[in-house]
Amino acid sequence: RIDGARLWRSLMEMAEIGATPAGGCNRQALTDEDRKGRDLFVRWCREIGCEIRVDRMGNIFARRAGTDNNLPAIITGSHLDTQPTGGKFDGVYGVLAGLEVLRTLVDNGVQTKAPLEVVVWTNEEGARFSPAMVGSGVWAGEFSLEYGHSRMDKSGITIGQELERIGYLGDEAVQPTPIKAAFEAHIEQGPILEKQDQVIGVVTGVQGIRWYDVIFFGTPCHAGPTPMEDRRDPVQAMAWLCEKLYGEVRAYSEDARITCGDLRASPGSRNTVPEKVVLALDLRHPTPEGLEHLHRTLYRVAKQVQEACGVAVDIREEWFSPPVAFDSGCIEAVDSAVQSLGYSHRKMVSGAGHDSVYVSRVAPVSMIFVPCAGGLSHNEAESAEPGHLEAGCNVLLHSMLNSAEL
Amino acid sequence: RIDGARLWRSLMEMAEIGATPAGGCNRQALTDEDRKGRDLFVRWCREIGCEIRVDRMGNIFARRAGTDNNLPAIITGSHLDTQPTGGKFDGVYGVLAGLEVLRTLVDNGVQTKAPLEVVVWTNEEGARFSPAMVGSGVWAGEFSLEYGHSRMDKSGITIGQELERIGYLGDEAVQPTPIKAAFEAHIEQGPILEKQDQVIGVVTGVQGIRWYDVIFFGTPCHAGPTPMEDRRDPVQAMAWLCEKLYGEVRAYSEDARITCGDLRASPGSRNTVPEKVVLALDLRHPTPEGLEHLHRTLYRVAKQVQEACGVAVDIREEWFSPPVAFDSGCIEAVDSAVQSLGYSHRKMVSGAGHDSVYVSRVAPVSMIFVPCAGGLSHNEAESAEPGHLEAGCNVLLHSMLNSAEL
C-alpha cells in the first residue's frame, strides 16, 4: 500500500507553486511557476534514484530501472500545468501518484522486472497554448515537432521560445520508447462518482472534442449617428450564434457539451461597433456521430447568422480529438486491481481530454478516476478527499505491478 | 473666406501623428501620440501670436486677444484624441477649423472686439478612458477634478498620471472663464447630410447617451465533464441578454441605438466556463422618455436573464448624458452665417456626444456639421471632402465674427 499522507504532503507542497489567493493554482504551461513545479518534481525523482530524460517538447521522463531493462516499460503520469484559475489536483495528482508508487517500491525494496516511468507531459491544459495535450500529441506522432514548438500564447510567445527560456528544451527525440502498458490517475472533474458514492472510476475511453475559433467580421462605425440598419455588428451576430447554438446543442442530447471559454472584441472601444469578435468554442460528445452532428450544427447556424446579420462568420478549426476507446487489457488490469483492493467502483467515459488519449495511439492505456468535490474542476475551489486520492494511488500501484511483474 | 487648402494641409499633417497602416489614426487620449498632436497645435498657435493656457485637466486654450479684453470670449474647438481605429477628421477638424479661423483673421489683419479662443478638450472619445467628454465635463462642473484625474484605462493607468507623464498637467484651474458664445465644427459621423445632399448641418442639440458595464458572474468549471444543467455560464447569459436587448431596442424606435463596443471574458481559457463576462454597453435616444425606456428595458431584460440562467447580472452605470438642446441665439448665428454664405443646409440633432454638450451647461453653444463619406466614423476609412470642410470652416468664421464684432 502507498503512503497516503506522503502523497497528500507532496500535493500540498506542489500547490504552493503558483498558489492563488482564492486557494487554487495558476501554474500555466512553461511559465516560471511551471519551471519551479518541474524542478521540484525532478528533485524528488532524483532523491529516489530515478534517471531523468527531457525531450525536445519538454516532456519529462523519470525512470526507475527494472531487473530486465530490455523489457518494455510500464509508464504513468499526467501534467503539472494548470488553468489560469485552476485547482491543486487536475494533472498534478496523476504525476505525484506516479511518484508515490515509485517511492513506495523504493521504501519496500521492491524491484520490478520491467522498468517503470513517470512522465510529466507539456501543456496538457491547452489554456495558455492551444491545443491541449500538445506534449503527448507530438510524442505520439499526432503533431509535428514544428507544430508543437510554434504554438503561440495570446501575447505571441511560442512554446519553443518558452521551453528554451525555462531550460526545459531537452535533447531527447520526441518519440515513444517501447511501452508495455500505461496508466494515468486523475480526478474525475465531473460529478458522477460523487453522486453515485463510488471511490474509483475505471475509465474505458474519452469523449470527442472539437475546438474552434469563430470569428465575426463587422464594420467599425460610430455608436451614435449610425442607423441600426446600416450596421454590420459582430457582437449582434455572435450573440445570435451563441443563443441558437446553445439551444440546439442542449436540445440534441444530454451528453452534448458547448463551452465558450474566451471572447475578445477589437478594437474594444465602447462607442465603436467592433471590427471583429473572436469566440473560443469547445464542442464535445462521447460518440463520433454525435460530435459530427454538433460540428455540422455549428456550420449550419453560422451560415444562418451570416445571412441574417450581414456579418462574415469565419470558422477556424483549432483542434479535433475524436472519441477514444482505451485498451481492454489495461482496463482489465485496473478493474482487477480495484476488485482486489475492494473499492467501490464503476466504469465510465472521461468528459475531459487527457494525455492518455495520445498515449493510447502508441501503447495500451487506461485511466483511474477518483471523485472531486461537487464535480468541480478548472476552478480554484477544486478539491478531493485524501482517502480517495490514496485509494486511486493504490489502484495505480497494483495496476502497474501486475503489468511490470516482480 | 478661410484658406481651404491650408486647412486641408494642416489636417493631413496632424493625421501623420498616430497614422495607421489602414489610413486612419490611433492617437488615443494622453498617449505619446496625443502629446505630439498637442505640441503641434500649440506650436501652430504660438506662430500666430496666441497665448496658451493649459488647465489641470490638460484642456488647452489658445487665445487671440480682442481690442476689448474685458468682453467675454467667443470660443470654438473640439478634441485631438481619436478612437483606437479612428479617422483623420473626428474632433481634429473642429480644432483645426478654429485655428484656420484665427490664421485667416491674422492674415487679413482683422481685429475683433472680443477675444477669441480655440480649445482642445482632453479625452473626448471615451475610448481609452471612460466616460467621453471628460475634459469639458470637469471644466463645466459636471465632474469633479478628482473624478477626472482618477479615470483609468484597461491597464490601470489614470488620466492624472498620464497628464503628468506627457507634460500636460497644466496649472490653470479647471473652470469656465466668461464666454459670450461657443461654436464647434465637426463631421456629422452619420449619413443624413450626404444622403440629402446638404453641405451644412445646423445642429440644434445632441441625443441622450447612457453607458453601462454589464457584468455576468458565472461559476468556472470544466468544459467537458460538467453537465450543461449544472453550469452557471456567463457567456450564455450574455448572449441571451444581447439577443433580447438588440431585438427590443430595434423594435422600440428607429431612433434608438444599441452598441456593445467591448467584451471581455475572464479568465479567458477555452476549456473553462468563464467566471465573468463584462459587456461595455452604449444606449442612445434623442428624447428623455425614449432613453428612459431603453434604460428600463435593460434592467427588465437583465432580470429575466438572471432568473432564466442562474447567472448574477450586475449593471454598473458608467455615464449618463441626457439629451441637450443648444442655445437658440447660437443656432440662429450659425443659421444666418450659412444663409449669407449660400450653402445648402438643414437643421439636425447630433447622434454623437460632443464637448459642446458640457460647454452648453455654462455658455450659449451650437455646432456646425459637414458630411462625411458614407456617414462612416470611428473607422480608419473615415473621410470628408475638402470643399465641405472649407464650407464648414467658413460658416464657423462668420458665426464667430458675428458674435465677436469688429
Ligand SMILES: NC(=O)NCCC(=O)O
Ligand atoms: N484534464 C483536463 O483538464 N484536460 C484539459 C483538456 C480538456 O479540455 O479536456
Ligand SMILES: NC(=O)NCCC(=O)O
Ligand atoms: N464625436 C465623438 O465621436 N464623440 C465620442 C462620444 C460619443 O460616444 O458620442
